[in-house]
Amino acid sequence: MTVTTIGFDADDTLWHNETFFRLTQEKFADLLRDHADPSHLMDRLLAAEHRNLGHYGFGIKGFVLSMVETAIEVTEGRVPASVIGQLLEEGREMLRHPVDLMEGAEDCVRALADSHALVLITKGDLLDQERKLAESGLGDLFHGVEIVSDKTQETYVRAFAAHGDGAARALMVGNSLKSDVVPAIDAGAWGVFCPSEIEWALEAAPEPVGAERYRRITTLAELPELIRQLG
Structure with a gap:
């Protein structure tokens, strides 16, 4: 799909x-x-x-x-x-602290904003995350923003139903297997792991090797091409 x-x-x-x-x-x-x-x-x-x-x-x-x-x-x-x-x-x-964008993040988001509905789904303090999004310069490119207390299978089912065509036609990308990838796959979406240099111990989890809707990229610069391949 x-x-x-x-x-x-x-x-x-x-x-x-x-x-x-x-x-x-x-x-x-x-x-x-x-x-x-x-x-x-x-x-x-x-x-x-x-x-x-x-x-x-x-x-x-x-x-x-x-x-x-x-x-x-x-x-x-x-x-x-x-x-x-x-x-x-x-x-x-x-x-x-000023927002410091990851390499390739802005180009990736801008490249996909015209063709897809983009949703920011993040954990953390509400005021801090709102501040960082505003300072990032990317806020206007997102169709929806979800700042949640935790990321679970139900989080993704609800978010992708509210801001898109449902989880089956959605993809989630992030640096945490535990929060961004595994529960998104469990919800029926694609889960794309983009690891960062430093991993918080409480976000560690094994890769879902063999999962049909699991992919791994090295940087966000690879995401637009991956999405083109998925269709």
């Missing part, structure tokens, strides 16, 4: 994101260097992020709260207020 609707992930698919989280983690480790080994500290932070997803969701604000929680835990409540203040400022700096 002809692909008429294309879903795009945002963070680390259209623009860089995880790089800034890693830089902030390095600052976090430096601030707490007298209290915990960096590798152990990152394990504690990842565990905090995992258990807090259900409370804070995805995004910078939940990440900052998890850093604060971890700092309190590893210091047994003795973390200086100045360190907490610095962590909060690092979070504000992340929220102010």
